[in-house]
Amino acid sequence: MSANQVPKPHIAFLPSPGVGHLIPLLEFAKHLVIHHKVYVSFLVINNDESPAMQHQLIHSSNLPTDLHVIALPHTDVSSCVNDNMNILTRLTYICQESFKQLRATLVELSLPKALIIDIFATDAFLICEELEIPVYSFFTSPTMLLALSLYLPKLDEEVECEYVDLPDSIKIPGCKPLEIDDLLGPLLNRKDEEYKCYLRHVNRLTMAAGIFVNTWVELELKSCWLNGIQNDLFYKNLPAPPVYLVGPLIKRDETVSESDEFILSWLDNQAPNSVLFVAFGSGGTLTSEQLTELASGLEMSNQKFILVVRKPSDHLSACGMFFNVGRYRDDPISYLPEGFVERTAGVGLVVPSWAPQVPILSHESTGGFLSHCGWNSTLESIANGVPMITWPLFAEQKMNATLLAEEIAIAVKPIEVSREEGGKEFVKREEIETVVRLVMEGEEGKVMRRKANELKESAAKALKPGGCSYDLISSIVKSWK
Incomplete structure (x- = not known):
């Protein structure tokens, strides 16, 4: 035979x-x-x-x-x-x-x-x-x-x-x-x-x-x-x-619905490596207070961004959407600081609940990824040469964040992390502004981007x-x- x-x-x-x-x-x-x-x-x-x-x-x-x-x-x-x-x-x-x-x-x-x-x-x-x-x-x-x-x-x-x-x-x-x-x-x-x-x-x-x-x-x-x-x-x-x-076994293509086409159209009008993508995977959620600080830090940084917003999970764990992802979409505006969307119009784009992550990360305008460090999202970021800001929420994501920042050296961790009541970690707006600027316009961010692009090439060959x-x-x- x-x-x-x-x-x-x-x-x-x-x-x-x-x-x-x-x-x-x-x-x-x-x-x-x-x-x-x-x-x-x-x-x-x-x-x-x-x-x-x-x-x-x-x-x-x-x-x-x-x-x-x-x-x-x-x-x-x-x-x-x-x-x-x-x-x-x-x-x-x-x-x-x-x-x-x-x-x-x-x-x-x-x-x-x-x-x-x-x-x-x-x-x-x-x-x-x-x-x-x-x-x-x-x-x-x-x-x-x-x-x-x-x-x-x-x-x-x-x-x-x-x-x-x-x-x-x-x-x-x-x-x-x-x-x-x-x-x-x-x-x-x-x-x-x-x-x-x-x-x-x-x-x-x-x-x-x-x-x-x-x-x-x-x-x-x-x-x-x-x-x-x-x-x-x-x-x-x-x-x-x-x-x-x-x-790396990751989604190589992702269907973009008609309702999400505006995201890629907006990216088409931005400069290369100028946009920070902010998303927390399929199940990650923040508290109301932390979401306010995140939005405020993004605004203070004066950097272009796409922010995926979900209903805050004040009474749930940080993975409150794990079993509900894709089931419904929320109106994000009511969860953000008053006037945030209007003040950041043209600089930022707010997307409800879910965004086509692969097309966004592979777009030439995307220059950074603030992520929960789930391994799928991490591999998608690496495979597209995008450096990261680590924001682990649950599971093994803290281990992934340390690996990315301290060993692979393509990510930065927020340094000033305090504790909310109940033990949840909390990052203030000033620290968020600092790490966003570091990745998007600092020399350290450029070094991480070069390393990420080297890994992008090896990922493509593997x-x-x-x-x-x-x-x-x-x-x-x-x-x-």
Whole structure:
């Protein structure tokens, strides 16, 4: 049989709910179909908790022919989840309930060659072990979090107190110490169900046939984390599954609705690298007071900007829109300082709730990105050569911010950060003005832009034939065949 006659390997994907995990797994699936002749069954959880934007992504007319979206049987999860749950706990319970029909679905699909899941879908390991289907974990965060996650079960055994009460940073084998202030949200309270869920998920990582990470070699050379995982005796003795760098898997194009065309038209009339894009991903929200300070700082900076505004979340967590993204749009004007829109007319553009991020970041007029530092947004910024101002809100975003600012050196952190009542971090307008000016017109901003553009070039090469990620994926596909 010639190479052209070899049947396409059938691979299944299964992301947990949430746009931030759905997007990179869907992009990986598209890449396998288009560039590596793989047949994909893309399984999606189907219940009333599914984010509204999920429907737009999985029913896009741009999906390739051999990528088939299959909804798992509808599951009523109303009895086991509620709005007061932390996101990770809620996602875990949704997956547990939804996977009750997973075995039957995989059998109906004639047992795919492999299943690719994300970190919150680890109940699939137990089902696939029985069916003898290899399971790969797709890690939607950088190797910095992967190193911590693989080490967490050992850390949990050795440390008795809360991690936030440790007198010093956390020593991760073969890697740099992790500052306590940068710990991801689920690790802040070990008594909480969220921590127990995360620990259970990372404990299962060693069951994976391999771990795909959404990054690439040149980016990882800027830090020590991958080297630690690959070479430190702790990870070798786990044993840790093979780690494959397969990124940057990001949205390369994004449909711009008629209602959003005015944004790109406005950008067309601005000078190159002159506009700061301000957005907090698919679920990020600010308090009323912080939104006022942000708007005031932007106004004081006298820099061009696009500001995506959502209803403030004074009584919710900083990820208050996680399950509602794409469901509705608010009128942003009522949440901003009185007269702000009128005073900044021509200088700034206010957009309600959501903006087409990829077209904005790829536009030549965009020169900076004030971001929550979610890894998808981070990769989109890097892939377009745009330096960043870090504004982490939840999950592992503080770790990402430190990585971007201190190791990769394409971002700046606000320095003066105080605490609101209730412990939430708060950045004043004067500090916002300072960092915006630094990135948009300062010498430090120019240096970061040059470094970002260098990474832009390496990102473009990574997933093309001959690139590090492309060739690695090719070798894995050959093993499936």
